[in-house]
Amino acid sequence: MLILSRKQEESIIIDDEIEIKVLELDNGRVQLGIRAPESVAIHREEIYKEIQAENKEALKVSGNLVADLADKLKGSK
Incomplete structure (x- = not known):
């Protein structure tokens, strides 16, 4: 620093x-x-941490949706 x-x-x-x-x-x-x-994002630290936590949560949900969709596609064949 x-x-x-x-x-x-x-x-x-x-x-x-x-x-x-x-x-x-x-x-x-x-x-x-x-x-x-x-083009430069500027955030207070506490807001930045909230955004990061929300992004991580969205990735979990998105990952689960992709896995569920893949399972459904396998089952329909």
Whole structure:
């Protein structure tokens, strides 16, 4: 992990396309502004983890449906 110190209104640039700027510091909270191409997904960590869990669950359901369909196709022959 790279650790950087930034003051209010200072930025970091990632891969010439993503800018993360410290907008405000207040009572132990940092407000960040992120400028990135629309193709880059940006999520808070807790939302990202929820998305990953939902995707894993969807894969389980999808896998079960495929197995059930395969069984039905075998039985119809």
